[in-house]
Amino acid sequence: MGAMDTGNMEGRWRDLDYLLLRQGNIVGPGFEPAPEIRDFLQDDFKVLVIGAGGLGCELLKDLALSGFGHIDVIDMDTIDVSNLNRQFLFRMHDVGKPKATVAAERVMKRVKGVTVIPHHCRIEEKPDEFYKDFHIIVLGLDSLEARSYINSVVCSFLEYDADGTLDMSTIKPMVDGGTEGFKGHARVILPGVTPCFHCTLWLFPPQTTFPLCTLAETPRSPAHCIEYAHLIQWGQERTSETFDADNPEHMKWMYEQALKRAEQFNISGVTYSLTQGVVKNIIPAIASTNAIIAASCSLEALKIATMCSSGMDNYMMYVGTQGVYTHTVSYEKDMSCIVCSLGVPVHADADSTLDQFMKQLIADDRFSGKLSKPSVSHLGENLYMAAPPILEEMTRENLSKSLVELLGEKGGTVNVNDKKLAGVLRVQVAFSDAASEPNAMDTAGAG
Amino acid sequence: MINLFSLKKKQEAAKEANDGRPPVKKQSAGELRVQKDISELVLSKTTSITFPNGKNDLLNFEITIKPDEGYYTGGTFVFSFSIPTIYPHEAPKVKCKTKVYHPNIDLEGNVCLNILREDWKPVLSISSIIYGLQYLFLDPNHDDPLNHEAAEVLRDNPRQFESNVKRSLAGGYVGGHHFPRCI
Numbered sequence A: 001m002g003a004m005d006t007g008n009m010e011g012r013w014r015d016l017d018y019l020l021l022r023q024g025n026i027v028g029p030g031f032e033p034a035p036e037i038r039d040f041l042q043d044d045f046k047v048l049v050i051g052a053g054g055l056g057c058e059l060l061k062d063l064a065l066s067g068f069g070h071i072d073v074i075d076m077d078t079i080d081v082s083n084l085n086r087q088f089l090f091r092m093h094d095v096g097k098p099k100a101t102v103a104a105e106r107v108m109k110r111v112k113g114v115t116v117i118p119h120h121c122r123i124e125e126k127p128d129e130f131y132k133d134f135h136i137i138v139l140g141l142d143s144l145e146a147r148s149y150i151n152s153v154v155c156s157f158l159e160y161d162a163d164g165t166l167d168m169s170t171i172k173p174m175v176d177g178g179t180e181g182f183k184g185h186a187r188v189i190l191p192g193v194t195p196c197f198h199c200t201l202w203l204f205p206p207q208t209t210f211p212l213c214t215l216a217e218t219p220r221s222p223a224h225c226i227e228y229a230h231l232i233q234w235g236q237e238r239t240s241e242t243f244d245a246d247n248p249e250h251m252k253w254m255y256e257q258a259l260k261r262a263e264q265f266n267i268s269g270v271t272y273s274l275t276q277g278v279v280k281n282i283i284p285a286i287a288s289t290n291a292i293i294a295a296s297c298s299l300e301a302l303k304i305a306t307m308c309s310s311g312m313d314n315y316m317m318y319v320g321t322q323g324v325y326t327h328t329v330s331y332e333k334d335m336s337c338i339v340c341s342l343g344v345p346v347h348a349d350a351d352s353t354l355d356q357f358m359k360q361l362i363a364d365d366r367f368s369g370k371l372s373k374p375s376v377s378h379l380g381e382n383l384y385m386a387a388p389p390i391l392e393e394m395t396r397e398n399l400s401k402s403l404v405e406l407l408g409e410k411g412g413t414v415n416v417n418d419k420k421l422a423g424v425l426r427v428q429v430a431f432s433d434a435a436s437e438p439n440a441m442d443t444a445g446a447g
Numbered sequence B: 001m002i003n004l005f006s007l008k009k010k011q012e013a014a015k016e017a018n019d020g021r022p023p024v025k026k027q028s029a030g031e032l033r034v035q036k037d038i039s040e041l042v043l044s045k046t047t048s049i050t051f052p053n054g055k056n057d058l059l060n061f062e063i064t065i066k067p068d069e070g071y072y073t074g075g076t077f078v079f080s081f082s083i084p085t086i087y088p089h090e091a092p093k094v095k096c097k098t099k100v101y102h103p104n105i106d107l108e109g110n111v112c113l114n115i116l117r118e119d120w121k122p123v124l125s126i127s128s129i130i131y132g133l134q135y136l137f138l139d140p141n142h143d144d145p146l147n148h149e150a151a152e153v154l155r156d157n158p159r160q161f162e163s164n165v166k167r168s169l170a171g172g173y174v175g176g177h178h179f180p181r182c183i
């Protein structure tokens, strides 16, 4: 409370108040101008920033200056000297310290009144409840794996009522930024409403890989020599050690081997920084791209938090190679997405066995002809695997167990696989109360 | 569209209702997809699969191939599969755990199979890779060598290659390298 006094010097929030205290033609649904909105933003709203690198530094600065009062930041990395040209919250003497910690400290020092809580760890180390605690999650990441992980976490929060209507309060909005050289994107993900990462996985280009035999026999580029040292030589010569890309000695060894190989094949261009780039799959970072993308992401976060303007729908691409080009596309949700879709609602008797339940699915008109020998899993558990025989044997005992025993009191989502299905079928199992269900059905039928 | 400002109270109530619920293991998209691949796996009599971490870890498994024709007849070769969490966007990582004298597999177990790297496509599956591995034993290829020596012998002197393979399978030295018996 006291901190807010120092943060609210006269005129500081004038621009923000223009947005929050006035009506407009493009405000979001349900927006009513009121001073309480700024209080909400500063006192109650909690935003999580994932990543404190190039995008993360920009995001933290932008969000703090936009009036967000409570920001958490999570990043597992420590500061490297090569970060300093664009990750402007860090200084030479910070090298080696955790990015999250230093970034939080710096932002709090420069922007009065904001609280930034750092988390120096991997995103997988936090329990799901940690992520549930935030109103919105803003991503400044460079890895598809990390995006995919956080996507599966927030999609697992979604709850639907009995008739399949999404409970809007279980939506955890995400704003995602990404940059690659002079190109970038900003997107808004409302899980269950707009496409999730998995719905549009094809937007991410596959990693370039070289054939191993080319690396071994006919290298033609500096990257070939580096990948040879990385994928083949390390295993041959340092058998007992696990390669660590963050260990300078390992990286130096890799560089030296690659250089020798390049000389052997008369290839020029192997440098230490290229070695780092190839091995760590580093994409060249441009400070201005980060700034532009982070600004767009922060603005979207502000819109979602306050509804002062209708939000982006739902993907903005930016190309800065020749002038400035942006284009916003409304991508569509994959209705059968294995991560964010509701699945087909099925009512079952809590006491029926898994075997009976599977027969019920096979008999269900909605899947007619699509199921013959289904396999069923729930969360991390393979309840029944029709093949291969070794797994069938290991899971067979579940066939005689009851659904309530396998899924818990409330039922839940099960994934069904079958040869005849093109993809994974998600089924939302709700237990029908044997005693009251027929009456409810009668009433519905009569009305 | 949602209005977080008006939903604030509701979310707090929902959060309290969730407290005390045991945490659940989350499945990555890769896990969901590999479940499908594996549930549909039809293995030939020369191939078997094991799950070292039990029935609920399908991201790590081993495929054993016992060729019944070609140079490698009678041998037993174990491959470890490691499935990335963003499978099938990325190919599985496959290593040969059995030391083998083979032009397309080096002595560290790296395998030169196009669909494991440059030609991987998300429409391919675990099944496609197993076919690919079986094919490597039926038709070792001297054009894509990872074991340079073996490739040269196969190209220049197939009879010598055949006897080298026999020696390696029985547990012996070929070209200064010892191969443990795998017959």
Ligand SMILES: [Zn+2]
Residues within 6 Å of the ligand: A195, A196, A197, A198, A199, A200, A334, A337, A338, A339, A340, A341
């Ligand atoms: Zn989705």
